[in-house]
């Protein structure tokens with residue numbers, strides 16, 4: 001199997017700025033969804049949404065917020081790895097993680113091979 005290429009310094013700098021942007025985006029998302037995640041209360045104008053619908057929507061929103069929070073955690077970890085110059089390497093096998101993968105998920109800490117093995121269980 002072909003090994004992925006080492007990242008260039010400019011690629012790492014680009015991905016680090018992606019990480020910072022992603023951190024801001026995720027924090028912003030958590031801010032804007034904060035009020036919707038509060039327990040459903042009866043509102044003056046119930047409109048077409050029943051209380052059940054509102055509770056359903058709220059539970060989806062809470063689940064999404066949990067995913068966002070977890071991703072933010074991964075981003076923060078990736079930023080500390082960038083400080084220690086271990087960014088862009090698989091934490092399991094120490095091989096470089098491919099640039100396209102990091103471009104899609106700048107917080108990725110495992111190469112596809114290792115990640116795939118974990119998902120196969």
Ligand SMILES: [Zn+2]
Nearest residue numbers: 090093111114
């Ligand atoms: Zn690996």
